[in-house]
Amino acid sequence: MAKKKQDRAIVTRKHLTDAARQVFARDGFELARVEDIAAAAGKTRGAFYANFKDKEDIFFAIFEEDLSRDREQFSLHLSETSSSEDRIKALALYLSRVIADRPRMLLALEFKQYAIRHPRKQKRLAQLHAAMCSRCGETDLNKLIPEFASAGSEQKRAQSAQIAAILDGLALNAMFDGGSLSEDRRLRLLEANLRVALGKD
Numbered sequence: 001m002a003k004k005k006q007d008r009a010i011v012t013r014k015h016l017t018d019a020a021r022q023v024f025a026r027d028g029f030e031l032a033r034v035e036d037i038a039a040a041a042g043k044t045r046g047a048f049y050a051n052f053k054d055k056e057d058i059f060f061a062i063f064e065e066d067l068s069r070d071r072e073q074f075s076l077h078l079s080e081t082s083s084s085e086d087r088i089k090a091l092a093l094y095l096s097r098v099i100a101d102r103p104r105m106l107l108a109l110e111f112k113q114y115a116i117r118h119p120r121k122q123k124r125l126a127q128l129h130a131a132m133c134s135r136c137g138e139t140d141l142n143k144l145i146p147e148f149a150s151a152g153s154e155q156k157r158a159q160s161a162q163i164a165a166i167l168d169g170l171a172l173n174a175m176f177d178g179g180s181l182s183e184d185r186r187l188r189l190l191e192a193n194l195r196v197a198l199g200k201d
């Protein structure tokens with residue numbers, strides 16, 4: 001009985017995060033309403049609040065899902081014996097595909113703008129974001145990217161911020177003026193910035 005209840009809770013949470021993706025993509029993060037997310041999932045407001053505190057909380061659940069999937073898919077392209085240059089090229093290729101995921105990048109950019117527009121929340125949200133990046137970057141990725149494994153917590157945060165900056169900038173430019181950068185040029189920019197972030201340049 002307890003197992004069935006737990007399974008139902010997992011399914012409900014998944015329905016809500018899937019619905020939130022749709023509503024955020026349609027309405028934007030700030031204008032999206034909890035009622036609309038619950039309705040899109042076929043759930044009640046009570047079901048939403050039984051699983052998430054607010055829109056920020058469900059955003060981080062979506063963000064964590066994406067990072068976990070990134071880690072799994074990226075791991076398929078590397079082994080522990082891969083060279084440093086192979087790792088950089090594989091990571092650049094994967095990040096280029098993330099940039100091409102318009103709904104995902106639009107939500108990430110909108111969320112950062114939301115945090116900036118709400119100064120009282122900004123520091124807490126930035127810290128949560130950094131902590132989640134660090135947590136999801138551990139385990140398998142530490143083996144596949146030794147440059148992360150050997151870095152201290154502050155250095156990891158700086159590395160993540162540097163990679164996020166180029167990712168956000170390229171994604172914003174791709175959405176604003178898609179023909180301004182070829183895919184090849186985007187890959188070379190990603191590789192160059194990854195070398196700097198990982199101390200290889």
